[in-house]
Amino acid sequence: MARDEALPDLLDERDPDYIRDTLPAAWLLATLWHRAEVRGLENIPEEGPVLLVGNHSGGNTAPDTFAFALAFSSYFGVERRFHQLAHKLVMASPGIGSFLRKHGTIEASHENAEVALNAGAAVLVYPGGDWEVHRPSWQSGRVDFAGRTGFLKLAIRTGVPIVPVVSIGGQETLFVLTRGEALSRAFGLDRLRLKVLPVSLVIPWGITVGDFIPRLPFPAKLTTQVLPAIDLREKFGDNPDLDEAYDYVTTTMQTTLDALAGERRFPVLG
Amino acid sequence: MRLEHCIEVNAPRQAVWDLLAEADSHPLFMAGLTRWDVQNGPAMGCGTRINMRMKVGSAQVGSLIEITEFDAPADMAWNSVTGIDQRGRWRLREAGPGRTKVTLRLAYQAPGGLLGWVVDQVGARDVRRNLRLSLDRLKEQVEAGAGHARARRAG
Numbered sequence: 277m278a279r280d281e282a283l284p285d286l287l288d289e290r291d292p293d294y295i296r297d298t299l300p301a302a303w304l305l306a307t308l309w310h311r312a313e314v315r316g317l318e319n320i321p322e323e324g325p326v327l328l329v330g331n332h333s334g335g336n337t338a339p340d341t342f343a344f345a346l347a348f349s350s351y352f353g354v355e356r357r358f359h360q361l362a363h364k365l366v367m368a369s370p371g372i373g374s375f376l377r378k379h380g381t382i383e384a385s386h387e388n389a390e391v392a393l394n395a396g397a398a399v400l401v402y403p404g405g406d407w408e409v410h411r412p413s414w415q416s417g418r419v420d421f422a423g424r425t426g427f428l429k430l431a432i433r434t435g436v437p438i439v440p441v442v443s444i445g446g447q448e449t450l451f452v453l454t455r456g457e458a459l460s461r462a463f464g465l466d467r468l469r470l471k472v473l474p475v476s477l478v479i480p481w482g483i484t485v486g487d488f489i490p491r492l493p494f495p496a497k498l499t500t501q502v503l504p505a506i507d508l509r510e511k512f513g514d515n516p517d518l519d520e521a522y523d524y525v526t527t528t529m530q531t532t533l534d535a536l537a538g539e540r541r542f543p544v545l546g
Numbered sequence: 547m548r549l550e551h552c553i554e555v556n557a558p559r560q561a562v563w564d565l566l567a568e569a570d571s572h573p574l575f576m577a578g579l580t581r582w583d584v585q586n587g588p589a590m591g592c593g594t595r596i597n598m599r600m601k602v603g604s605a606q607v608g609s610l611i612e613i614t615e616f617d618a619p620a621d622m623a624w625n626s627v628t629g630i631d632q633r634g635r636w637r638l639r640e641a642g643p644g645r646t647k648v649t650l651r652l653a654y655q656a657p658g659g660l661l662g663w664v665v666d667q668v669g670a671r672d673v674r675r676n677l678r679l680s681l682d683r684l685k686e687q688v689e690a691g692a693g694h695a696r697a698r699r700a701g
Contacts, residue, residue, distance in 0.1 A: 299605075300658035300665040307603030308668070317606065318581075343604060350605040351581070353628055 286388060287395055290380035292354040298379075299354075302346040309495050310339060310445070311546065314347035316502035323356075325393040325436045326505070329427055331419045331529060332402035332409040333446025335476065335487045336366055340443040340498050341400070345379065347500070348398070357397040361389055363406060365470065369488075386426055393434045400441070403427045410455050410474040410487065416447035417537035419530045425518045428508065428525070432516060437505040440529045444500075444536040448544050449493035451477040459485065497546025499539070501532050547666040548653040549674055553681040557688045559638050559646045563619030565688055566636050569594065575683035578676035580606045592616045595627065600676060602669045607656075608632075631655045648684065650677055 306312035320326060333340055341360065348358055360376075361384040367373045380397075382388045384405070392399045402408065403421040411420055419442075431438050456473035460466050465473060478484050479492040506525065508516045540546050555562055565571050569584040576582070581599035584590075592613055599608035609629030615621055623635040632654035641647040652673070656662035 296657045298658065300656050300661040303603060303605055303607075303656075303665050304661065304668065306605070310604070312604040314604070346605055350607050351599060353610075355628065 286382050287357075287359065287380075287392060287397070289377040290357070290359065291378045294378040295349055295354045295380070299346060299349060302342055303350075305339075306343045306346050306498070309493075310343060310449075310498045312340075312343035312347075312498040312500070314344055314500040314502070317347060317351045319502045319504045320348075320352075320398065320439050321437065321505060325396050325434065326398045327389075327393065327427065327431050327434075327436050327438050328398060328400040328441050328502075329438050329525065329529075330400060330402050330441040331443060331533065332404045333416065333443060334449045334493065335409060335452070335474070337449070337491070337493060338409065338446065339449050339493050339496075340446040340500060343498050344400070344441060344443070344500055352398075357392075357395065358400070359392040359397050360400040361385075361402070363469075365468070386430055389430055390434060393430070393436050401427050401430075406470065406472055407455070410452055410472045411447065412454060413447045413451045416444065417533055419526050419533055421522075421526055423522070425522050428516070428518055428521050431508055435509070437507050438525065439505045440503040440525060440532070442501045442503065442529050442532040442536065443498065444533060444540065445496045445498040445546060448496035450487075450491065451494075453477065453483075456485070494544055496544045497540075499536050499546070501536060503528065503532060547655065547670050547673075548651070549670065549677055550649060550651045551674075551677045551681055552647060552649045553685050554641050555646045555648055555685045555688050556644065557646060557691070558644055559640055560619045561691060562638050562646050562648055562684070562688050565684065565691070566622055566638075567616075567618065569596070571687075575680055575687055576600075576676075577679035577683065578602070578672065581608065585610075590616065590622075596624075600673070602672045607669075630657075648681060650681055652677060 359380040359382050362376060362381045364383045367383045389399050389401060403424045407422045408420045453475045456475050457471060459473040460471055473486050475485050481491060508521055512521055567590050569587045569590045573579050573582045578600045580601050581597060583597040585595040590613060594613045595610060597610050599606035607630050609626035609632055611624045612627050614625050615623035620638055626632045634652040637649040639647045656665040
């Protein structure tokens with residue numbers, strides 16, 4: 277991308293050389309531990325801004341995000357501007373926040389996403405956020421954006437295509453027993469935009485409350501399918517109906533997730 | 547990591563070269579190739595740039611490569627411009643009347659120091675298999691083409 281003007285600071289922390297140097301670790305983890313497979317990268321427009329919309333799995337470590345980021349950076353090159361949105365508590369974590377910022381992760385907000393798209397970036401968002409990523413593991417095969425339509429408004433406002441990114445396996449890298457909404461309310465965490473406090477079975481700690489302690493993910497097979505781009509204006513006219521567009525995107529993703537679930541013979545092993 | 551594989555093809559050197567020099571033919575015989583975008587084709591020559599990726603483990607790895615040597619009908623070499631550091635060479639030599647020895651060399655290095663070295667070792671199995679299979683397919687295609695040419699001449 278030609279830089280006619282200085283990029284906003286929040287995008288400037290992305291470091292392509294750092295990303296290149298960390299690709300081997302991501303490749304080893306994705307290949308040997310998760311047998312990860314990312315299909316359909318050719319569906320992402322070769323250049324220009326694009327809103328990648330994913331279903332979110334795997335708790336705060338979100339291993340399918342790393343597998344997808346590896347696949348994206350290998351396929352398009354680390355030179356292509358690629359940003360991911362993450363919850364502000366994740367970005368505030370010591371060590372993790374700095375690591376993620378170098379990888380292009382920015383704090384989740386509509387304004388930040390818009391800045392990145394206007395800079396010509398590919399931006400990965402998870403509309404389901406912490407609600408979806410901490411769904412019980414037996415709901416692994418369910419797309420659950422909790423009715424959030426911000427990603428649609430963003431795509432319409434910026435005029436960029438949506439590319440759905442559908443993954444399975446992430447929710448088998450830990451076993452979430454319950455989202456713990458009542459627990460979150462009891463501790464007043466909902467006031468920090470943290471609606472859930474999941475209770476999970478994880479390695480090596482056993483049962484945990486919350487998802488803040490580093491853990492070893494179960495070696496679940498991860499499969500991701502990238503779908504063809506959706507131009508909301510082309511599909512639904514100049515003023516797309518949000519409910520109609522929401523149903524279309526989530527149904528398309530759910531159909532793909534059902535097909536991916538149908539390919540799996542065993543939990544974790546895939 | 548440096549890999550080299552050879553095969554003997556029952557066809558004249560020019561026939562093998564003709565297939566290699568055709569940019570669009572590579573996806574037909576190169577195993578594991580997931581991307582092959584010729585940027586300044588269709589004719590291949592020194593300076594031709596190709597965006598190529600090969601499936602290795604969980605990623606499609608590769609580079610933007612540039613043809614640096616194009617010496618018909620003997621040698622074609624390339625270097626990477628961006629992406630994984632790599633250089634490679636197709637080397638064609640006479641191996642008797644109507645026979646050609648085809649050598650494919652590939653040297654590459656993943657980034658990331660020690661972990662990159664580990665990745666090279668682990669990924670070499672996939673790359674080695676892809677190179678062997680590519681040579682087998684190349685032989686098959688060239689020999690099928692040479693067979694058709696002989697049949698046409700005989701007819």
